[in-house]
Amino acid sequence: MADTGNGATVTFGTTSFAGDVISISGLEVTKDVIEITELAHTGRKRFMVDDLAEIGEISIVAYSDAAVPNIAYDYGTSIDEVVTITYPTKPGGSTGGTVVFGGRVVSVKAADAEMGEIMQVEMTIKGTGVSSGFAFTAGS
């Protein structure tokens, strides 16, 4: 079903952040492709796929002058922040689709202050894959 991103949210399971979010980039999980062609092969190159996936990063943009997650937060034994992106609940549904991954805030950027421009902060959360993996779950 076609839908827009209005109503999507991002939440952090250890620390917390709330802002006027205007964009959340989608999480990309990838596996490297490794060439295994041998000199004896003919006709086409051969490839295999790495056993392990790399959890990418997401970028969040929000209206603000300075409110960003605490990049210096000491997680102690928590290791990761469990990040949940919740997509809008479809009409007639009761649960939004979710993307969950373990990650850490690796970049925060305060707003550029310019005349005639709305101030926006930016942050990047990188999937670490350490204590939590990732899960893409459809809404219902």
Add this chain to the structure above:
Amino acid sequence: MKITFDDHPARVCVDGEMVPAVPDQRMIRLDGLHAGYCGTTAGRPVSMIRHYDEGVILRVRDEVTTRYGRPSSITQPPDPEEYQ
């Protein structure tokens, strides 16, 4: 308004079975609708995914405190009407 708690909706496949991916968090439902998340222990944040009135937030805080212990904070998206 009825406040209920379910497993976090994210699922992963373990041995062919879909199981909760985030066992230390719960999904908060208000009148059956997905409304936010909380931890299963005290000191974890409550993160609402929609904006609610203060009275609703206080009731959610009390219910989470009763079941799982006092949360560290409660955050929610800003009121969409606030800037219009």
